[in-house]
Amino acid sequence: MFDVITNYFTNDWQALILVSVVCVCLTTGVLSPIVVSSRLAFFSDAVAHSTLAGVALGLLLSLDNPITLMVGVAIVVALIIASLRQVTTLGLDTLLGVAMAGSLAAGLLMYHAAEKGYAGLHNYLFGQVALLGPTDMWALVACAVVAVVVGARWGNRFFLLAVSRPLAQARGVPVARYEFLLIVLLGLVVSLSVRAVGLLLVNALLIVPAATSRNLARSVRGMFWGSLGVALFAGLCGLFVGDYLLLPPAPAIVVVAVLLFIVSQALRPLLGHHVAEA
Amino acid sequence: MATEPLLKCEHVTVSAGGRKLVEDVSLTLPRGQLVALIGPNGAGKTTLLRAILKLIKYDGRIEINGRIGYVPQRLQYDRTLPMTVLEFMALTLQSRPVAFGVSGRVKARVQELLESVGAARLARAQLGGLSGGELQRVMLASALQEKPELLLLDEPAAGVDIEGEATFTELILHQVREHNTTVVLVSHDLSVVSDITDQVVCLNRTLKCVGSAKDLLTAETIAEVFGGHKAVYGHHHHH
Numbered sequence: 001m002f003d004v005i006t007n008y009f010t011n012d013w014q015a016l017i018l019v020s021v022v023c024v025c026l027t028t029g030v031l032s033p034i035v036v037s038s039r040l041a042f043f044s045d046a047v048a049h050s051t052l053a054g055v056a057l058g059l060l061l062s063l064d065n066p067i068t069l070m071v072g073v074a075i076v077v078a079l080i081i082a083s084l085r086q087v088t089t090l091g092l093d094t095l096l097g098v099a100m101a102g103s104l105a106a107g108l109l110m111y112h113a114a115e116k117g118y119a120g121l122h123n124y125l126f127g128q129v130a131l132l133g134p135t136d137m138w139a140l141v142a143c144a145v146v147a148v149v150v151g152a153r154w155g156n157r158f159f160l161l162a163v164s165r166p167l168a169q170a171r172g173v174p175v176a177r178y179e180f181l182l183i184v185l186l187g188l189v190v191s192l193s194v195r196a197v198g199l200l201l202v203n204a205l206l207i208v209p210a211a212t213s214r215n216l217a218r219s220v221r222g223m224f225w226g227s228l229g230v231a232l233f234a235g236l237c238g239l240f241v242g243d244y245l246l247l248p249p250a251p252a253i254v255v256v257a258v259l260l261f262i263v264s265q266a267l268r269p270l271l272g273h274h275v276a277e278a
Numbered sequence: 279m280a281t282e283p284l285l286k287c288e289h290v291t292v293s294a295g296g297r298k299l300v301e302d303v304s305l306t307l308p309r310g311q312l313v314a315l316i317g318p319n320g321a322g323k324t325t326l327l328r329a330i331l332k333l334i335k336y337d338g339r340i341e342i343n344g345r346i347g348y349v350p351q352r353l354q355y356d357r358t359l360p361m362t363v364l365e366f367m368a369l370t371l372q373s374r375p376v377a378f379g380v381s382g383r384v385k386a387r388v389q390e391l392l393e394s395v396g397a398a399r400l401a402r403a404q405l406g407g408l409s410g411g412e413l414q415r416v417m418l419a420s421a422l423q424e425k426p427e428l429l430l431l432d433e434p435a436a437g438v439d440i441e442g443e444a445t446f447t448e449l450i451l452h453q454v455r456e457h458n459t460t461v462v463l464v465s466h467d468l469s470v471v472s473d474i475t476d477q478v479v480c481l482n483r484t485l486k487c488v489g490s491a492k493d494l495l496t497a498e499t500i501a502e503v504f505g506g507h508k509a510v511y512g513h514h515h516h517h
Contacts, residue, residue: 033377037356037359039356151375151377152375152378155375155376155377156368156369156370156372156373156375156376157369159361159369159376160369160370162356162359163355163356163359163361163366163369163405164350164353164354164355166350166353167350167353167355169333170331170333170348170350171370214358214359214360217360218360218362218404219360219361219362219365220360220361220362220365220376220377221365221376221377221378221379222360223360223377224375224377225377
């Protein structure tokens, strides 16, 4: 087990994986409390599914590295959902269901047309850290920096918005601008993390860390650091133990995070937290 | 200029979906007054407040010569969100993310604000666990942080006072007398009008009447504003 870990610090290729995974977990750990508090879980899931369309478009256009297209398509889909939300009377869950299915189906059609089949598709669905290159790593490092800077600069505004949109509005917060910023940021983060953890699992990393820390925290501060801790611990633990047991890292990371969630759920009654009435 | 009015509305009309929610309201409020804005449910009271806060589009002119504080009506929020009252107040008081902690300066300021509304012991409480009266005081404290000259309270709930603390009315009166704030109490309930009210404004889409409590609270004006439901007045008249 010790050898497995030290290899990540001595071997260049594995170090690249380690840095990428840590960046993904740092990003999602920081953003998770905002996503969960703002009830954007399904939203980020829909954005994740739309990244396949970006990948497929890249393949159709024979691009070597479709990162820019993935990010672009994800952000466009996110903005379409956000603007539809303003004009439709449908519930957000319904709208997201349509967007998720629509973008996934369009992505599958384009993928099939480009590759004459579904070979290699699992790399995008389930993630494949082994396929990450230096470009991916640097993109993830940049993504982590952006997430930390945005969180530090505007985190307070996002939490005020999460408490109450009308209240934030009355306090002079340009609500629409902040929602737009959050949506673009989510599109960026999700689409960049997809290659590492897969579009089916990236959302878990945005939801589970804060879901876990919320179970135990009594303050924003507790929720934030708890979320970051859960994300980083799950990332490293899943990567190392997964490697040791010859398991794929992405699902291993998510399983560790979910196990922590189950533990937090079990511990919750012991802390005697008040049960908030609906 | 001390003589200019704090708030001046001229022919304010708010429309939505072809319907006029508020029509041709002209109103002037001086400083340091306790004002009751009353009218039945759906009379456009909250709409008028939202226009004054510049949250919605309106026709006409609204001129405000001072800072506004606003305590919204029965705030709906996520009660499961882990957030202390201190953190909630700090969200708008410091630029440092509250996740990194609340600075000593802001802690002292929050404590001072909470004390001023008789809620000093609530700083460490969870926002989600507050009672209706406690939440109202926290929201009032939060609205006071900008030292408002015009304070708008949408449907302040009656009878939600914290044991052993000054009543909500006493706190409001203190704001008016000591800080020369004009406080507007908005309600569908005539019980907000009392002998300390300086001015009563009756709204039912259009402005029905403006004047002192004594002059206005006659059976005729009540009937006009509330559409003949005199029972509303009778119900609260037993004090």
